[in-house]
Amino acid sequence: MHTLRTLLAAVLATTSLAALADTTLTVYTALEADQLKAYQQKFEQEYPDVKLRWVRDSTGIITAKLLAEKANPQADVVMGVAASSLLVLEKEGMLQPYAPKNLARLSKAYVDDSNPPAWVGMDVWGAAICFNTVEAAKQGLKKPESWKDLLKPEYKGKIVMPNPASSGTGYFDVTAWLTLFGEKEGWSYMDKLHQNMAQYTHSGSKPCKQAAAGEFPIGISFEYRAAKLKDGGAPIDLVFPKEGLGWDVEATAILKGTRNLAAARSLADWSASQSANELYEKNFAIVAMPGIAKANPHIPADYEKRLVKQDLRWSAANRDRILAEWTRRYDNKSEPK
Amino acid sequence: MTSLSTPRRLAASRDETQAGALLWLLLALLVVAVLLPLAAILGQAMLAGDGSFAGLAPLRDTLAQPGLARAAGGSLQVALATTALVLPLAYGYAAALTRVALPGRALFRLLALLPLLAPSLLPGISLVYLFGHQGLLKSWFADGSIYGFAGIVLGEAFYTFPHALMILLTALAVGDARLYEAARTLGAGPLRRFATITLPATRYGLVSAAMVVFTLVVTDFGVAKVIGGQYPVLAVEAYKQVIGQQNFPRGAVIGLLLLLPALLSFAVDRWLQRRQGTQVSARAQPLQPLRQPLVRLLALLYCSAVGGALLVLLGTAIAAAFIQQWPYQLSLTLQHFDFDLVDGGGWLAFANSLKLALYTALAGTVLVFLGAWGSSKLRTAGTAGQLLHALAMLPMAVPGLVLGLGYIFFFNHAANPLHGLYGTLAILVLCSVAHFYTTAHMTARTALAQLDGDFEPVAASLKVPLWRTLWRVTLPTCLPAVLDIARYFFVSAMTTVSAVIFLYTPDTVLAAVAVLNMDDAGDTAAAAAMATLIVASSGAACLLFALLSHCLLARSQRWRQPL
Numbered sequence: 001m002h003t004l005r006t007l008l009a010a011v012l013a014t015t016s017l018a019a020l021a022d023t024t025l026t027v028y029t030a031l032e033a034d035q036l037k038a039y040q041q042k043f044e045q046e047y048p049d050v051k052l053r054w055v056r057d058s059t060g061i062i063t064a065k066l067l068a069e070k071a072n073p074q075a076d077v078v079m080g081v082a083a084s085s086l087l088v089l090e091k092e093g094m095l096q097p098y099a100p101k102n103l104a105r106l107s108k109a110y111v112d113d114s115n116p117p118a119w120v121g122m123d124v125w126g127a128a129i130c131f132n133t134v135e136a137a138k139q140g141l142k143k144p145e146s147w148k149d150l151l152k153p154e155y156k157g158k159i160v161m162p163n164p165a166s167s168g169t170g171y172f173d174v175t176a177w178l179t180l181f182g183e184k185e186g187w188s189y190m191d192k193l194h195q196n197m198a199q200y201t202h203s204g205s206k207p208c209k210q211a212a213a214g215e216f217p218i219g220i221s222f223e224y225r226a227a228k229l230k231d232g233g234a235p236i237d238l239v240f241p242k243e244g245l246g247w248d249v250e251a252t253a254i255l256k257g258t259r260n261l262a263a264a265r266s267l268a269d270w271s272a273s274q275s276a277n278e279l280y281e282k283n284f285a286i287v288a289m290p291g292i293a294k295a296n297p298h299i300p301a302d303y304e305k306r307l308v309k310q311d312l313r314w315s316a317a318n319r320d321r322i323l324a325e326w327t328r329r330y331d332n333k334s335e336p337k
Numbered sequence: 338m339t340s341l342s343t344p345r346r347l348a349a350s351r352d353e354t355q356a357g358a359l360l361w362l363l364l365a366l367l368v369v370a371v372l373l374p375l376a377a378i379l380g381q382a383m384l385a386g387d388g389s390f391a392g393l394a395p396l397r398d399t400l401a402q403p404g405l406a407r408a409a410g411g412s413l414q415v416a417l418a419t420t421a422l423v424l425p426l427a428y429g430y431a432a433a434l435t436r437v438a439l440p441g442r443a444l445f446r447l448l449a450l451l452p453l454l455a456p457s458l459l460p461g462i463s464l465v466y467l468f469g470h471q472g473l474l475k476s477w478f479a480d481g482s483i484y485g486f487a488g489i490v491l492g493e494a495f496y497t498f499p500h501a502l503m504i505l506l507t508a509l510a511v512g513d514a515r516l517y518e519a520a521r522t523l524g525a526g527p528l529r530r531f532a533t534i535t536l537p538a539t540r541y542g543l544v545s546a547a548m549v550v551f552t553l554v555v556t557d558f559g560v561a562k563v564i565g566g567q568y569p570v571l572a573v574e575a576y577k578q579v580i581g582q583q584n585f586p587r588g589a590v591i592g593l594l595l596l597l598p599a600l601l602s603f604a605v606d607r608w609l610q611r612r613q614g615t616q617v618s619a620r621a622q623p624l625q626p627l628r629q630p631l632v633r634l635l636a637l638l639y640c641s642a643v644g645g646a647l648l649v650l651l652g653t654a655i656a657a658a659f660i661q662q663w664p665y666q667l668s669l670t671l672q673h674f675d676f677d678l679v680d681g682g683g684w685l686a687f688a689n690s691l692k693l694a695l696y697t698a699l700a701g702t703v704l705v706f707l708g709a710w711g712s713s714k715l716r717t718a719g720t721a722g723q724l725l726h727a728l729a730m731l732p733m734a735v736p737g738l739v740l741g742l743g744y745i746f747f748f749n750h751a752a753n754p755l756h757g758l759y760g761t762l763a764i765l766v767l768c769s770v771a772h773f774y775t776t777a778h779m780t781a782r783t784a785l786a787q788l789d790g791d792f793e794p795v796a797a798s799l800k801v802p803l804w805r806t807l808w809r810v811t812l813p814t815c816l817p818a819v820l821d822i823a824r825y826f827f828v829s830a831m832t833t834v835s836a837v838i839f840l841y842t843p844d845t846v847l848a849a850v851a852v853l854n855m856d857d858a859g860d861t862a863a864a865a866a867m868a869t870l871i872v873a874s875s876g877a878a879c880l881l882f883a884l885l886s887h888c889l890l891a892r893s894q895r896w897r898q899p900l
Contacts, residue, residue, distance in 0.1 A: 033858065034678035055843050056680065058857075061581055068583035072751070134665070135470075157480060166581050198481060199566050206859030213861070214471045214664060216481075235665060331404060 023263040024051045028066060030059040030168060031080035031250070032205060032224065038279055043270050050263045058203050059085055059168030060323075066255075070094060076258040077267050079122075082168040083112075083249035084175075086119040087316030095119065096254040098265055100272035106288045110249050119253035120272050123284035126247035126307055127173055128223040129239035130211035141217060147177065147241045150218070151192045160199045160207040161220035165323050165331070168248055169204025169222045174326060175315045176246025176308045187325070194330050212236050224283050227298040238298055244308040248315075249288075352803040353717045360711040360721040363704060367728045369755070370771040374743030375735065381746045382589040399590040408569040409594065415486060415561075415570060416554040416598075419493040423501050423550050424543065426494070430643050431505035432535075433636035436512075438626040440637060446506075448644040450499045451651055454875040456832045456849040459868040460492035461563025462861060463653035471664045473653075484566030492560035495650045497553045501546040508542020509535075514622035541609045548602035555598045556736030559834050563856050571595060572835075575738055579745075579839060589746070592739040603734035651872070658866035673866040680858045681851030682843070687870055690831055690848035693765050694878070697830035701770040701777060702823040705729075709781035710811060714793055726782075733775035737835030744768055745839050760842045768840060769830040777822045784818030785811070813893040817886055824882040828875040 029036070033056060040052050055075065057065070063085040066075065070092060078086065089095055090112070099116035110121030131143055141158065144150050150159060162170030178186035198216050201207055207219030208226050212234035226238045252271040254264045270276050277289040285299045295301060349357065385391035399405055433439055434446055452460075467474050468483035478487060512535070520530045536543075558572035565573060571591060579588035627633070661668045676683030708729065712722035732740070748759045758764045788811065796806040812819065834849040841850055848871050855864035 033680040037677060053843055064581065064583040068585070199484065201859070202857040203859060206857070209859030209861075213662070215465070215469055233662070233666070327404075 022049065022051055023260050024053050025076045025260055025263050025267060026053050026055065026074060027267070028055045028062050028075040028078045029080045030057065030062050030082065032283075034228070035080075035283055038282075039276070042275060042279055043267065046270060046273075046275065047263075047266045050266055052267070058162075058166045059171070060164070060166040063088065066094065067092065073255045073257055075255050076260050076264045077252065077254055079252045079267065079271060080250045081253075082171070083110075083119060083121060083251045084171065084312050084315040084319065085168065086112075086251050086253050087313060088319055089253070090118040091316070094256055096256040096258065096261070096264075098254050098268050100265075100269045102269070102272040102274070102289075105274075106272060107290050110251075110288045112251075119251040120268065121249040121251045121288040122271060122276070123250050123280040123288060124247050124286040124304075124307070125169070125222050125224060125250060125284060126286075126303070127169070127176065127241070127245040128208075128221060128226045129241065130208040130219040130221055130226045130229065130236045131239050132211045132214050132217040132234075132236050134235040135214045135217040139217065143237060144218065144239060145242055147180070147189070147243050149241075150196060151189070153196075155196045155218060157196065157198045158216060159193075159196050159218045159220065160201055160210055160216045161197065162204040162207060163200040163202060163331070164326055166202050167204040170200070171319070171323070172246035172248045172310075172315070173220060174246075174322060175318075176244065176310060178322070179308050179310050180243050187329070190326075191329070197330075200330065208236070223285065223299055223303075227296055230298055240300060240303075240306055245306050247307045247310070248312065250284075349717045350797065350803070353715070356711060356715050356803055357717040357719075357721065359707065360715065360718060360725060363708045363711065364721050364725045364728065366704070367708075367725065367771070367774070370767050371728060371731055371735070371740075371774070374740065374747040375731075376743075377746035377750070378589050378592055378739060378743040381586055381742075382593055384586045395586045396590050396593075399587050404569065405571075405574065405591070408571045408574040411569040412555050412571040415489045415493065415568075416551045418486070418490045419497060419554045420547050420550045422490060423494050423497050424547055426643055427498055427501040427505050427546065428509075428539075428543070429639055431502055431509050433640050435506060435509040436624065436626060437632055437636040438628045439633065439640065445640045445644055448648060449502050451647060452495050453499050453828060454832065454872045454879070455651060455654075456834055456852055456868060456871055457492070457496045457557050457559030458563050458834065458849065458852045458856065458864070459654050459872070460495040460650050461488070461560045461565075462657070462852075462856065462865050462868060463650045464488050464492055464564050465861065466653050466657045466663065466865075467649075481566075484564060485568035488564035488566070489561050489568060489570070492564055493554045493557065495647060496557065496560060497550045498647065500553060501550050504546040504549060505539070505542050508539040508546075512538060512621075512624045513618070514624050515620075517624075518622075541613050545606055545609060548605055552599045552602045552736075556595050556738060557835065558738065559853070562853060572736075572738055575742075576838065579742065585742075585745070588742055592736075592742045595736050596734070596739050599734045599736050603730075654865045655869045655872065657862060658869040660862070663862070673862040674870075676851070676863060676867070679855050679860040679863045681854040681863070681867065682846030683851070686846040686851040687848045687867070687874075689762065689845055690871070691874060693762060693769065693837075693847060694827045694830040694874075696762070696766045697769040697773075698823045698827040700766055701773065701826040702819060704770060705774065705777040705822055706781050706812075706815070706819055709778055709785055710807065713782055713785050714788075714790070714811070716793070726778075729778040730775055732771055732773070735772075737772050737833060738838075740768060740772055741836040741839040744836075760840075760845070762845050765837055765840055765845060765847070768836050769833065770826070772833065772836045773826055773829045777825055780818050780822050780825070781815070784815040788814055816889055816893050820882055820886045820889070824879060827878045827882075831871055831875045831878070 031039070036054055036056065044051065059082045062081055066078065066089060073094070086095065095118040097114065097116040097118045100120055103111070103120065106120065110124065111117050112119045129144065136143065141154060161173060164170035164174045174190070177189055181189050204222055205225040208221030208229055210216045211219030212229040223238070226236065230236055230238065252268055254268055258264050272288070274289060277287045277292045280287040281292050281294060285293060285296055285303045287293050300306070382395060383390060383392055385395060430449060434442055439445065464483055466472055468478045469475065470481055516534050517530060520534060525533065556572055558576050561568065561570045561573050562576070571594060575588050575591040575595065578584045578591060657663060658673055659669050659671070661670045708725055712718050712725045715722060744764065747753065748755055748764060750756065792810055793803070793806060797803070832849060834853060837847055838850055841847055848867055852864045852867045855867060
């Protein structure tokens with residue numbers, strides 16, 4: 001009897017200790033699968049008592065999932081999700097504002113402007129076109145230099161882009177065109193582009209992967225995936241259309257009502273830390289902490305200047321309307337001929 | 338005076354009472370696993386976006402969406418085209434296997450069943466490598482026309498072929514040689530004999546096969562997801578509504594639409610079975626397979642072409658898994674099996690799938706066999722037995738996508754005491770057992786029906802406990818069927834995507850789901866690698882079961898051998 005009681009006490013003690021030692025955070029993310037591991041390793045190394053459990057999907061799906069779970073949130077933290085999506089969640093009152101330790105060292109342009117901020121940026125990702133040079137030579141295609149170039153009849157059936165309803169990359173392409181060309185001209189641009197489009201893909205990196213494999217010679221995607229594939233030996237050129245590039249901020253936020261607030265704050269702190277920014281830097285040309293970014297051979301030095309002047313709040317406020325209009329016009333496109 | 342031949346109603350013994358209670362328990366389990374989730378989806382289809390009750394308005398709204406009409410039209414077209422393609426192909430193949438002295442018959446039969454080992458996403462992946470812009474045979478489908486209608490139909494043909502074949506094999510296996518003899522004497526040529534004897538005798542099998550193919554195509558979304566391009570179909574639409582937009586009520590409405598063809602096919606099948614009756618009289622002469630060299634040669638060529646096409650579709654994805662970077666670097670590599678840097682959950686997903694398949698095979702076989710035994714052999718089965726049998730037929734009519742949706746609505750409801758199951762591997766096992774229940778149940782019932790109904794009463798009169806009769810007599814004699822059921826559950830759980838796609842979590846990701854997510858992210862080679870792992874493990878499981886049954890049968894089935 002006595003031994004049993006000791007045993008029970010020991011079991012209780014170890015389990016409660018374990019509970020303290022190992023908080024598992026459920027983190028919703030739209031980060032690329034090949035980025036997650038490095039981030040997780042570094043974080044868990046610096047905060048050994050917090051474990052991360054990722055739920056990964058494309059931006060649109062993660063956003064829809066978070067909104068659907070509003071009454072009973074399953075996530076503790078969102079990390080690496082588009083700021084234009086987080087602004088939607090902020091409007092719904094779903095985010096828990098928090099000023100991470102390192103906030104003062106981050107560029108204000110990439111942090112929510114309320115105080116304390118509802119979300120804190122990590123890096124900027126922006127549009128790039130992957131252009132397969134081998135297939136282009138075979139098919140006699142000229143390299144496009146601008147968004148307008150993509151309307152040329154020679155590219156009919158040669159272009160793929162992400163579906164903006166599921167992909168954050170697809171969404172900032174659409175908002176950038178609406179910003180660059182104006183609402184009316186923007187839609188008429190997309191009407192014409194639609195004529196040349198072979199497919200709309202689920203994820204933002206698939207168009208570039210398809211271009212790299214020569215399946216479709218032109219893929220509208222983003223710079224990280226493009227540079228990564230070119231490094232891997234894919235016969236692609238990166239094109240940064242001259243009218244300007246759509247972009248968004250990958251950001252971190254804490255969900256209101258999380259049962260693991262202390263651990264969630266640790267992740268938010270880490271996400272704004274120098275060591276995290278040094279990891280972002282390996283993937284992106286612009287990171288939230290100034291002075292960290294280094295030059296990438298595949299990305300032009302004036303990359304930041306090429307970004308469209310674009311208001312993320314406008315992108316967030318008009319998200320439903322723009323996606324509904326896009327879906328009405330282009331989704332379920334009949335079979336490509 | 339009471340007649341001696343009417344059995345006296347004996348009071349149920351204790352073990353019979355136990356067995357009766359067990360039967361009610363199994364019935365309750367089926368109600369929870371099948372009936373309540375279906376009821377939940379019906380309820381959900383009547384909710385507005387904010388969760389308030391809206392009657393038929395969501396149904397009306399969904400039906401009014403222009404996208405939905407297009408998707409319904411698309412589904413109808415691909416399903417009709419696939420049926421029109423698969424039916425004659427499978428009929429010819431089945432005829433060659435059953436009616437011709439075909440060299441290598443067993444091999445050809447095996448070849449045609451190979452698609453069963455693969456998830457429906459695999460043919461889509463293979464078609465990209467064969468007929469895509471960089472495909473080996475890209476000139477066959479110019480300008481990427483494989484993406485869309487053509488691709489879906491070809492992929493679905495691969496996926497549905499073995500299902501149609503199995504039905505047609507049964508239909509063509511029996512026949513009366515006297516009819517053919519008489520026709521020949523009367524001067525009927527081969528065509529006329531076919532049109533007046535073979536075709537009418539197999540018409541039920543044909544209708545049944547057509548319904549099965551049609552339903553499978555309408556409710557499958559794996560093929561269309563990979564190779565469908567922008568071609569709209571209902572199953573993908575339901576997936577997009579639920580996963581992409583988290584619009585559950587609309588997903589539920591589309592789910593109900595998907596239920597229609599399945600229910601129709603189910604009803605037609607029941608009706609046919611009642612009408613079919615006996616076709617072969619007791620005096621029928623067994624058919625002699627055709628032996629003319631020309632017929633044998635033609636059959637051989639035909640089966641080689643069709644079987645070869647299936648093999649090519651299966652083999653392409655497997656080959657693609659080992660190629661560095663198609664089409665630019667053709668060196669061989671194992672790097673696509675390193676899933677760390679791609680979506681889908683990698684080796685964890687594969688391990689989970691193995692676990693799921695194993696648990697589903699174990700739990701499913703035990704539950705199904707006990708249910709089939711109880712409902713058919715138990716004197717005290719009564720209402721519970723009849724209800725169980727009726728409910729066991731239902732999963733056949735419920736597409737996986739619909740069942741999975743029903744599980745979200747039922748188990749993820751905060752008021753459900755079983756809410757804790759949500760997100761676990763256990764719910765995936767439950768869902769898989771329920772999804773594949775009918776076929777397993779029918780297999781078990783058929784095997785049990787072959788046993789004389791007197792075993793139990795005789796054993797009871799000798800005071801042998803019911804359970805010992807089950808363990809020592811019934812189970813060993815039914816062993817081949819039991820192994821078949823376990824294999825069926827294992828392979829189905831390994832390859833299915835449709836029911837589990839809505840139920841997995843990051844900790845319970847599955848291999849077939851990983852294939853889908855990898856392809857979505859553009860990692861086609863990794864998707865091919867994971868699909869290859871699925872095919873390899875379901876194939877290995879089949880071999881293992883074949884070996885097991887061979888060994889066990891040698892011991893327990895000697896009674897089947899003629900003395």
